[in-house]
Amino acid sequence: MYDFNNIYQPKTVKEALEMKKAHPDALLLAGGSDILIQCREGRLAGRDVISIYTLDELRGICMEDDGTILIRPLTSFSHITNNPIIKKYIPTLGDAVDQIGGPQIRNIGTIGGNICNGVTSADSATTLKTYDAILEIASVDGIRILPYADFSKGPGRVDLREGEMLTGIRIKKDSYENTFGKYIKYSMRRAMDIATLGCSVNVRLTEDKKKVDRVRIAFGVAGPVPLRALSAEESLKGQLISEELLEAASQAVMADVNPRNSWRASKDFRIQLIKELTRRALRSSIEQAGGEF
Amino acid sequence: MIVGKAVNRVDAEAKASGTAKYVADLVDRNALVAKVLHSTIANGTVLSFDLDEAYKVPGVVKIVTCFDVPDKQFPTPGHPWSTHKAHQDISDRKLLNTRVRFYGDDIAAVIAEDEIAATRALKLIKVEYEEYEPILTYEDAMKDGAMAIHEEKPNNVVVHSDYEMGNFDEAIKEEGLIKVEGTYETPIVSHCHIENAGSYAYMESGRIIVVSSTQIPHIIRRVISQALDCGMGKIRVIKPYIGGGFGNKQDALTEPLNAFLTSVVGGRCVKLFYTREETFVCTRTRHAMKFFIESYVRKDGTFAARKIKAYSTQGAYASHAHALVANAVNGFRMMYPVGAIKGDAYTVYTNLPTAGAMRAYGIPQIGFALEAHVDDICQKAGFDKVQFRRDNMMQVGFVDPFTTIACHSSGLDECITRGKEYVNWDQKIEEYKNQTGDIRRGVGMAVFCYKTGVYPIALETSAVRMVLNQDGSTQVQMGATEIGQGADTVFSQMAAETLGFTLDKVNLISTQDTDVTPYDTGAYASRQTYVSGMAVKKTALSLKKKICEFAGYMLNRDPSDLDIEDNNIVHVGTREKYLTTEEVAMEACYSLENSNHISAEETHHCSDNTYALGCCFAEVEVDIPMCSVKILKIINVHDSGKIINPQTARGQVHGGMSMGIGYGLYERLIIDPKTGKTNNDNLLDYKLMTVLDTPDLGYDFVEPEDPSGPYGNKALGEPPVIPVAPALRNAVYNATGVAVNAIPLHPQRLFEEFSKAGLIK
């Protein structure tokens, strides 16, 4: 038994946005795999709920005319992993969300729910960060476009204003073209676990495959929100591929992260993981791109 | 032969098709819902409650608090009662407690029309406490001047015991001994049975009926009668199918309180189902133990002397109390009964969740400490790890001087041989010498011994009833319980075997109902196949005799010339068929001259015990920078005597190994060191392994027939969990040279240990 107050079931996005305006405190329910947990725990007990789960307009993946990939927020993790566009152009994302929970969660959980829930361990978040995802956010007043980089506001808090809803996630062609990546989820067990640390890296090499043309690195659980290692990325740009590069990367990211001590893992252990995962994810990305050490 | 065959479980179809009924399937849909209010402090006293807001929630029927329950303490553990006062279990809790002793103690209960009303009301109850500093370690609890958690035990020591075999002080004077010391620690872990604790209770004609997910229905009836101070005849306990227990349900959990709750609402049905979080914190756990071991070994690789000091952290209430650490220090002696041995054990109250019985009852703790220690000895003295164990381990004919338990049979040597072969031990030991690099491999092993049942420490008794049906089949009623381990199946095989019936003619009644089911203490101590098996055999022989007597009357033959085979009455010698058992049963029931409703009921009072033995061999790969361990190969080889059913036996070994890997690498209850609150009271944060974390589990059986077992069998239910954690620890030691003396070897711990050892910079 879940402790809800009223449940509203809109038939269209427009209706959903109107309901959201009329009931600003109501929770948007997508797959429910975060919300129901919080209802049961009591944090969200006794609330009104607007279920958007049946709104198929918000589901699916397509490529727009300019090569931008559009992922609708209700797309489930298993659909993302198995989608031909994702497989071909951003396999790192498909691979990342394939490490979420277990098969049931990957069928019910949505990518929109994952990022709107706003936690630092969200497995899709780091890869979306490294691919510079752009969010489409709608309300009855129209549409707002926001880089995903600016979405996080703090642990469990995101930049969704009253009456707003996420309606699209876009990744531009320049962002994924000629780019190879790797997401490593470090967790205490191999399924049904949240990341102790997540690291997503992608690279584009120079034409001769000797140097790094562009590298992007993001971490989950290395700070209160998923974060990009921007200073490290900058320092690695144009560098020669070598073992030393991996070492330099693992040192450079330290300036960008801010892990903490908790009963789940110590700060020092997380730092060890940040360094090691950086080395391993970067090595894998470079090797996939055809680089040699 | 039906014994020894891999027949399908008798409950397979019911369980796979969903027709098997569990407590939650049986409960009346209109039942009231009870929820317990648990304390949010670890140590203190409840001063008062404000219930006004909670009573305003629509649907709330009644709220009872610690000020409303009988002022009577009662014991909870699933032991047979002792009529000798000195051996009785400790009575140290009330139905709800004013004196709060751990974070999560039961202080009040709400009864409501539904779960939401009950949960909402719980949140609105205001409690005023007097708070004391939580005492969260045995060290703090034993300090001079530490506050008493129970006034009956002013120094917080529940029990202290010791023993000495030979003369330790003399023995260590021998010239040339090598001394090895070590300290070993095991964590609090949880049973994690699939079905949470839960029961429902109602009244009929002044009697209280409790339907519960328990391993021990007859004992639960006794505990309820003690808690409510009423006659046992006033209580009826029913146990349907249950979703596992692993010892947690060898304790009175929700039942006594629930019996009380129905009585305060006029006998209406009340259900009290614990959530997973409550099951983690408010039922029982495995005792955390710490061992200080000191060994003196000769250069020839034999023990001259050793001693152990053991501290068992009990938590808030006594439950099974000292029995576990006593078992542990006895196990320390029995495994290698060589040289002088001294044991010293303490069980200590703390403000932690209550520890109780859990699979293998103290032996996984000592199994880890002792087998890690033996590897430490071998490493230090340069002994061969396998040979040292072989040279010192228990042999047939050994009689433990304190418990008088004799080693009637042993296949341990052969178990070790097979284990070695499986992991290619000798070759790997060579191959894995002098490794460098980030990824290293190693092999490890451990042995164990385990008693079968609780004789002579406590009573071992079991009763069985068999009733002959007109079609020549039989209903078998037993107090022994099926808890998922396959008991009903092996009992059915035993009954069929001894009766001369085919398996389909045996209907084993799975449900226990204390109003009608013969007495047996229940599922624990790996006792049932042995002790209750003896009762099955005795009752089957008795029923068979009666059937043959009636057949003799029908045939006008001497019954001693008759036997039963494949449901036929046959000549004992020639095996010539005379009648079917169905013909005998029909005639016996409806005979106009001599009607006789054939049934048999026997009690077996068991006064023997025997050791099950075995080992685990494992090969691991350690990723040092990632602080992770991968199991490449693992096998348990067991001597549990004759295996009654290889298929269900395999299930027990696999389940136990999974629990053992969890114990060695993953599981621990994490308690906040300031407040005493359990941080990881859920299956996300409590790292129970998933199927993806589970390697291929090898298993093998060496089957010497045990002369004391009813069918040559010995303990198997619990043993598989014992040797796994130390084998893994020893394999990591072999791989990295880092001896980790506390489990689990989870990444955070490995990070700290590898950093200390300089493997991580």
Ligand SMILES: Cc1cc2nc3c(=O)[nH]c(=O)nc-3n(C[C@H](O)[C@H](O)[C@H](O)COP(=O)(O)OP(=O)(O)OC[C@H]3O[C@@H](n4cnc5c(N)ncnc54)[C@H](O)[C@@H]3O)c2cc1C
């Ligand atoms: C057993 C289990 C295992 C899990 N394992 C993982 C894991 O390994 N990795 C991981 O990252 N997560 C994991 N999760 C968390 C969860 O499954 C994911 O975060 C999932 O993506 C949530 O999606 P949902 O559709 O179920 O979200 P919901 O619970 O429906 O919603 C989540 C939040 O997002 C908001 N929201 C949803 N859609 C929109 C929208 N379109 N616009 C605005 N707001 C919206 C909701 O209001 C809510 O606040 C696990 C959960 C469970 C129960």
